Structures are given as C-alpha cells and as structure tokens.
Amino acid sequence: MLSPDLVIAIAVGYVGLLFLIAYVSDRRSRSGKASFLRSPFVYTLAISVYCTSWTFYGAVGSAARNGLEYLAIYLGPSVVFIGWWFILRRLVRISHNQRITSIADLLSSRFGKSSRLAVLITIIAVIGIAPYIALQLKAVTSSIQAIAGVGEFPGRSIRGIDEVGLALGVAAAMALFTIFFGTRHVDAKEQHHGVVAAIAFEALVKLTALLAVGCFVIYAGGGFEAIFARAEAQGIAVITSDTFGSRWVAMNILSVAAIICLPRQFQVTVVENSNENHLRTAAWAFPAYMLLMSIFILPIALFGLTTMPPGASPDMFTLTLPLAANQQGLALFAFVGGFSSATSMIILESIALSIMVSNHIVMPIMLRFTAGKGLGEGQAVSSLLLNSRRFSIVLILFLGFFYFYLTRDSDALAPIGLISFTGIAQFMPAVVAALFWREASQRGATAAIAVGFVLWAWTSFMPSFETSSPLVASLMAEGPWGLGWLRPQALFGLEGIDPLVHAVFWSLFLNTSTLVLVSLFSSPSALERVQAALFMDLFRSSA
C-alpha cells in the first residue's frame, strides 16, 4: 500500500510543479517570448477545466448508477462549442469591446451598468458554487483515503485525522495555492497567462491519466465486448429504456448553461481569450477533448461493478481498480490525474469568483467610504484589490468546506455538482436575452435572476441538507406551516417527478417568465437603451 505521507508529498510536489509552470509562463509572456502560450491549443486545453473531478471520479460513479446519463454533461457543451458562431463569438466580441471581466460584469454592462445586478449575480455565484467546491474537496479527500488504504476500513484514518480534518486541510492548502497563483499582481484585463498555462498542463495530465486507466481496464477486462457481456451476465442493466427521458433533457440544458455561465468557464473562454479566432480551434478541439475523456467512463464503471466487492464506492473506481490489480504506479498516476482535475477547477473558479467579489462588492464599498478623499496612490488601490481577492478566495473555499461538512453523509459526487449547475443556470435566460433581445430590461433581468435564485435555493439547494437538518427534513415532508403545496420537491403540486427535473423546470420556467413579463411592463432607462444597442449591433459596421 502506498503510504499517506508519500501520496501527500507527491500532491504537494505536483502543485510546486504547477507553480513553476505558471511562474515561468508569466515571466516569458511579459517579456513577449511565449508565443506558444497564445496558441489556440493552450486556449482549448484551458477551457477543458470544465472537466473536474466530477468527470474524473464522479462520471464513473454516475455511469455505474445511472448508465449513459453522464454523457449529457458533455454533449450540451459540445453543441455550444460547435455552434460557437452564434453565442460564444458574440460574448467574446462584446467582452473585448466593453472590457468585460466576468459574467456579472457582462450582465451589469448590458443592463444599464447596473451595480445592483452585478452584486446580486456575484452573491448568487458565490453561494451557487459552494457545492461544486465541496465536490472537489470530497473527491480529493476520498482519493487520498482510497489510495492510502483507509477507504475499506472506515474506522481507521490517516494518522488520527478523520475525513473532515483531511478536507479542511485540503481546503486550506488549496486556498493558499490559489492565493499564490492568482493574486500576485493585478491585470487591467484580468488575464492570467501563467495560470492558464498551468491549467492547460493539468488538462493534459488528467486526460492521459484517465486514458491510461481506461486502456488498463479494457486490457484487464478483455476488451469492450467482454466487459459489456460480463456486466450483463451479472444482471447489470447495460441497456436501460429510460435514458433519454426528462432527466436527460434537464441535464443537457444545465450543461449548456454551465459552459457559458460558470464563472471559471466565462473566465477562460471569454476573458482570457486573446484572439477571437482561437474559438475556431476550440469549436472542434474542446468537444473532441470531452469525447476522449468520456469514452472509457462506462467501461470503467461496468468493470468496477463486476469485479469490485459490493459496497465499494463507484465514484472511486478510477483509482481503486488499478489499486485492486496492484498496479501502484498506475494508481498513483490516476491519483495525480484526479488531483489535477480538482486543483484546476478550484484555482480557476476561486480566482474568477474573487475577481467578481472584489470588483463588484468590495471596491464599490471602499470607494463609497472614501468618497472625496480618494483611495490614495495606484499602489494602494492595487494592494487593496489584491487583499480583497485573497480574502474572497479564503471565503469561497471556506464556504465549500462548510457545505462539505454539512452534507458529508451524501455519498455520490455527481448530484452535488448538479445542484451548482442548477444555481448557475439561473443566469442563462438573462445572458440569452442580453445577446438577442433588445427589449430586455434591467428590472426584468434582476427580478428574473432573483426569482430563479429563490426557487433554486428552495427546490435544489436546501433539500441537500435533508440528512443533516431535522428542520429541513420536516419542511420537505410537510412543507412550511404544513402547506403541502410548498414542499421543496413537490412545488405547486408537481409530484412524482425526478427532483432534479422538478428544480430545473420550476426555477428556469419562472425565471424566464419573470424576465419576459417584467421586461414587457417596464421601460428601460436611456443608458440601458445605449448599452442594449451596443450589444445588439455588434456585428453591424460602425459606418
């Protein structure tokens, strides 16, 4: 068995390597020597930060539990990138023209530079991402435990540290790394060439690691056909008849929204884009990357289900299958791959969120307090900005840890991620309206996002505390004040459908309706009209 100390030392060494890559790339790009950093392939690999430990570990678990369903998370984004001409190209063009720095900035800019809207979006994003960060912490924690051989013996722990302590340690280390990575200097365009280079490197590591485990499983299982045949012989439903039902549609909608609205995806795809034409490469290369990532997921899941002892967590098959075959080198590689997928997500997501928090919440407050006096020299502003980002990064990771702590009894990874996706998807109607609907108004967008957020919090976020809070459990069983039609998973009497579909339907339906109705019944301000025109007439010649 690999010792915990060795595993942790390798993880720390790997992060050191990442830091070195980021540092060298930053220096080279500032001296103008790193033309490869501006290649479309580095851009595409950075976008692959979309594949987190949800993909690396969670997708296998999801495939083991629900079959083909895991593919929806990658098909939606593929379609968005294949249709880059229609949405992504507009987003990149607008953001270049308007110097947009985040999804909050984008919507606030379109809707009359509304700071209220920017604050609302930032707060929702920080809350909505907490489960997603928790998922990464959970995956890293479980992977350390699995590889150090404590997974099968839940009583034992690494040198007396239990799961919660380990997760706290991981969260603290991640906060520290992210602060080192992302808050060394302030860039007016909010671009981080060094971080992007490190993320691109991580994309290669996690892809090769997953492919290596996949090839090993195909080899050990005697080929695709044998793996499927054995699974079927053991009574595992290889072919299910309800894959393409409402859940499939809901997950596709969520993943389409996520690839556009997730703060880190907006950061890599739009803000870090240095050349619009890079989208041409990403349009096919990113879907191809995701195809490669998902090709072995189902075989790994089925092979795990047939060969591992019952009760082994399917979320950890990527790691435990090589371990069970005593392939320690491969297991270590798989661990590094999974660690890669988690660190890239945490680093980039918390950088993107911290930019939103500092630009839209901390700085406006500071400017108000120091009104008339000024903030002093540029140096002081920049250090204030950096400190507020450091503080936000710590806050974001703490929220993630806190969510992990409260929901640590839930076993599967993928459902946690879907909670975040549903929350972030509440920005999608406003984004589409911002790009394509001139009459959409600031009041409409603000009301829509607020309504969507409340419904998400009620139908998706709160129910995840059912196991840890008796209050939530009783709300879910009886509804508030005994009002059965307000039950979080049977809202307005809509019973008997999948909770995910229920939450996605109500939140996005009422979100979009509010957006349309309030926009129709309110009149935009002059500034809103100007901004709407800028967004609408993007590709019209300025003559």
Added chain:
Amino acid sequence: MDRKLVSAALFITLLGSLLVLSPVASVIQMQQRIFGVPADLIYLFVCWAALIGAAFWLSRRLPHEPEAEPRDDESR
C-alpha cells in the same frame, strides 16, 4: 457563400441538439448491440464524432470578420 456557410453552421448546431435530445435518440434506443456494445452508446458517440468533424470543417471556412482585431498583448 459566406451566408450559406453561416446557415450551415446553424443547421449543424440545431441538428446536433436534435440528434442527441429528441425522439431520434429514443428510436435508436432499441435493445440492440453492435459488437457487444449497446447501440445507443455507439449512436451517441458516432453523432458526437460526426459533429466534431463538421465543426472542424466549418470553423476553417466560416468568414473572418474584417473588424475582428485580435486582442494582442504585444505592448505589455
């Protein structure tokens, strides 16, 4: 010609979403296997690969907008 290419891009995007979402996918979902692998799994991956191929072909031909000045960082 450019307009036709943009139309083709829109067609492929919409077709792609229909192929993986609509009843088409359910029709494929027969209880069948190809080389022992469930037909719906093969169907999704084949669609996916075909869409990637189409996107590869199109992305090189779609018009380059004249005012698309690359945001270059040489000055820094």
